[in-house]
Amino acid sequence: MTRDDTDFRPETWALSDGKQGMVNQCLGLAEALGVTPSLRQLSIRQPWRSLPPQLWLAPLKSLAADSAPLTPPWPDLLIATGRQTVAPAMAIRRRSGGTTFCVQLQNPGVSPAHFDLVVAPRHDRLSGPNVIQTHGALGRVSPARLAEEAARFRAGLGDLPGPHVMVSLGGDNSVFRMTEAVIDRLGGHLRQLVADTGAGLLVTPSRRTDTALGNRLRAMLRDLPHLWHDGQGDNPYLGWLGLADAVVVTGDSVNMVSEACATGKPVFVVDLEGGNAKFARFHDALSRDGLTRPFRGRLENWTYPPLDDTAMVAKAVRDRLAERSA
Numbered sequence: 001m002t003r004d005d006t007d008f009r010p011e012t013w014a015l016s017d018g019k020q021g022m023v024n025q026c027l028g029l030a031e032a033l034g035v036t037p038s039l040r041q042l043s044i045r046q047p048w049r050s051l052p053p054q055l056w057l058a059p060l061k062s063l064a065a066d067s068a069p070l071t072p073p074w075p076d077l078l079i080a081t082g083r084q085t086v087a088p089a090m091a092i093r094r095r096s097g098g099t100t101f102c103v104q105l106q107n108p109g110v111s112p113a114h115f116d117l118v119v120a121p122r123h124d125r126l127s128g129p130n131v132i133q134t135h136g137a138l139g140r141v142s143p144a145r146l147a148e149e150a151a152r153f154r155a156g157l158g159d160l161p162g163p164h165v166m167v168s169l170g171g172d173n174s175v176f177r178m179t180e181a182v183i184d185r186l187g188g189h190l191r192q193l194v195a196d197t198g199a200g201l202l203v204t205p206s207r208r209t210d211t212a213l214g215n216r217l218r219a220m221l222r223d224l225p226h227l228w229h230d231g232q233g234d235n236p237y238l239g240w241l242g243l244a245d246a247v248v249v250t251g252d253s254v255n256m257v258s259e260a261c262a263t264g265k266p267v268f269v270v271d272l273e274g275g276n277a278k279f280a281r282f283h284d285a286l287s288r289d290g291l292t293r294p295f296r297g298r299l300e301n302w303t304y305p306p307l308d309d310t311a312m313v314a315k316a317v318r319d320r321l322a323e324r325s326a
Contacts, residue, residue, distance in 0.1 A: 009034070009035055010035060010075070010076035010077040010101075010321070011038075011073075011075045011076045011077070012030060012033075012035045012036070012037040012038065012075055012076065012077040012078070012079065013037060013038050013040050013075040013077075013078050013079070014026035014027065014030060014037035014038070014039050014040065014079045014080070015040050015042060015078065015079070015080035015081070015082075015085040015088065015089060016039075016040075016041060016042070016080070016081055016082050016085060017041065017042055017043075017082045017083075017084045017085070018041040018042075018043075019082070020207070021137070021253070021255045022081045022082045023039065023041075024139055024140050024255065025081050025105050025106075025137055025138045025139060025255070026039075026079045026080070026081055026105065027039075027140055028138045028139045028140040028141075028310045029079055029103070029105070029119075029138050029310060029313060029314060029317070030079060031140060031142075032142075032310045032311055032313075032314035033077075033314050033317060033318065035077070037079065038075070039068075040068035040069075040070065041067070041068050042063065042067050042068060042070075042084055042085060042088060043063065043064040043066050043067035044062050044063065044064060044067070044084050045062055045063065045064045048062035048087070049062075049084065052109065053083070053086040053087040053090070053108065053109060053110050054110060056087035056091075059087035059088045059090065059091040060088065060091050060092075060095075062087070062088070063088075070088055070091075070092065072095070072096075074092055074095060074096040074099065074100045075092075075100055076099070076100065076101065077100070077101050077103070077317075077321070078092055078093070078100050078101070078102045078103065079103050079105065080102070080103070080104050080105065081104070081105035081106050082106070083109065085104075086104065086108045086109065086110060089102055089104055089115070090102075090110075090114045090115070093114070093115065093116070101116045101117075101317075101320070101321055101324065102115045102116045102117070103115070103116065103117045103118075103119065103317060104117070104118050104119070105119045105120075105138060106119070106120055106121075106124075106137075107120045107124040107126050112126065112128040112130055112131050113128070113130070115130065116130060116320065117130050117131075117132065117316065117317065117320060118130060118131045118132070119131075119132045119134060119138065119313050120132075120133060120134070121133070121134050121135065121136050121137065121254065121282065122134065122135065122281075122285065123278050123279075123281035123282040123285065124278065125281075132312075132313055132316055134309040134312070134313065135258065135261070135285065135286065135289075135291075135307055135309055136254050136255075136257060136258030136261070136282065136286070136307065136309065137254045137255045137258045137259075137309075138258075138309055138310045138313060139255060139258055139259045139262060139310060140238070140310075141238065141241065141259045141262035141263065141310075142262070142310070142311075143306070145238060146238065146241060146242035146263065147242060149236075149238035149239035149241070149242050150239050150242030150243045152234075152239050153234075153236045153239030153240065153242075153243060154239075154243060156227070156236065156239075157200075157202075157227070157243065160200035160202075160225055160226075160227060161198055161199070161200045161225050162199070162200060162245065163197060163199050163200075163245035163246065163299065164199065164200050164201075164202055164240075164243055164244050164245050165193065165199045165200070165201055165202070165244060165245065165246050165247070165248060165299065166201075166202040166203075166204065166240045166241060166243075166244035166246070166247045166248065166260075167190065167201055167202065167203040167204070167247075167248045167249075168204050168206075168237075168247060168248070168249040168250065168256050168260065169203065169204065169205045169206060169209045169214065169217075169250055170206050170208055170209065170249075170250040170251075170252040170253045170256060170272075171206060171208030171209045171210055171213075171250075171252065172208060172210070172252075173208065173252050173253075175252075175274050175275055175276045175279060176251070176252035176272040176273065176274040176275060176279075177272060177273045177274050178209070178210060178213055178250065178252070178272050178273075179213075179272075179273055180213065180216065181273075182270070182271075182272055182273060183213050183216050183217050183220075184216075184220075186217065186270055186295075187216075187217050187220030187221065188220075188297070189295060189296060189297030190220075190221060190224070190248070190297070191220065191221075191224065191297075192297035192298075193297050193298065193299055194224045194225070196297075196298070196299070197299050198225075199225075199299065200225040200226060200227075201221065201224060201225070201226035201227070202226070202227050202236075202240040202243070202244060203217075203218075203221070203226060203227065203228045203229065204229045204236070204237050204240060205228075205229070205231075206253075206256070208252075241259065241260070241263055242263070244263070244265060245265065245266075246265055246266040246267070246268065246299060246301075247260040247263065247265055247266070247267045247268070248268045248270060248295050249267060249268070249269060249270065250269075250270045250272055251269045251270060251271055251272060251275075251279070251283060252272050254279075254282060257269065257282075257283075257286070257292070258307060258309070261286060261291045261292065261306070261307040262306050262307045262308065262310075263306060264303070264304060264305065264306030264307075266293070266299075266300060266301055266302055267286075267291060267292045267293075268292070268293055268294065268295035269283060269286075269287075269292050269293070269294055269295060270295050271294065289304070290302065290304050291304050291307065
């Protein structure tokens with residue numbers, strides 16, 4: 001692989017299982033590097049799908065019929081994230097004879113030595129000479145992108161009063177549960193916030209938000225000034241992040257909390273039922289570093305340098321590619 005410092009555009013693949021949060025991490029890093037990757041969504045057959053990566057004896061034969069192909073010529077740069085991509089990424093690096101620079105996002109569950117670079121959030125407590133620790137998840141939020149998306153959606157706010165508070169809703173996952181009690185508490189806190197400040201709310205449910213619980217919250221907000229994205233039309237998520245004066249986000253998603261913190265705006269985290277030690281470390285670190293506070297129905301203002309893990313990782317990738325090709 002050769003490199004011209006003034007115009008280097010490595011052939012890049014982005015491997016994921018197709019979940020939007022995973023895809024966004026890969027795309028965020030690729031965009032920060034200035035490359036347009038070939039998106040490869042993997043679909044894995046059994047028994048490989050249920051096995052740990054160490055036991056995939058023939059990873060490139062594990063693909064289901066509807067999976068993106070993994071055949072040469074191999075890329076210069078491979079960006080992969082998610083458990084199902086670990087063994088295929090390792091296999092591509094081996095098959096390429098080491099010419100493919102392999103970046104694995106998130107803790108792969110195997111030795112980092114199998115990759116050129118591993119990017120893992122610090123709450124995973126993974127370390128090594130080729131490991132970069134981040135505050136949270138990589139993503140596509142940048143000042144330029146927020147400004148661009150805010151301009152697109154500004155007119156849609158109409159006469160919604162300010163300050164504008166975005167409410168980003170997640171839902172159940174393997175460790176958290178969004179319940180009626182959580183929704184009722186959140187709705188009450190949002191009503192208190194609007195009563196105290198006159199704020200206008202920008203509410204964005206996610207794919208994981210239970211429909212009945214979403215409707216329950218929507219009913220609680222029906223007489224308040226707010227906009228609710230119902231999934232129709234263009235997704236205003238990034239635009240509303242750019243337009244908001246503060247963000248209220250449920251704590252079940254590292255991605256959503258990380259994206260909110262990338263704005264540099266006050267971020268209030270809503271507790272859900274459940275959790276585990278890793279999530280506790282994640283939230284404790286952001287709170288300790290002054291990025292987030294718990295949401296209790298009050299609007300506070302504070303500042304901090306926007307979370308910029310993606311740009312930091314992109315620089316590390318560029319530097320290591322430069323060292324390789326020097």
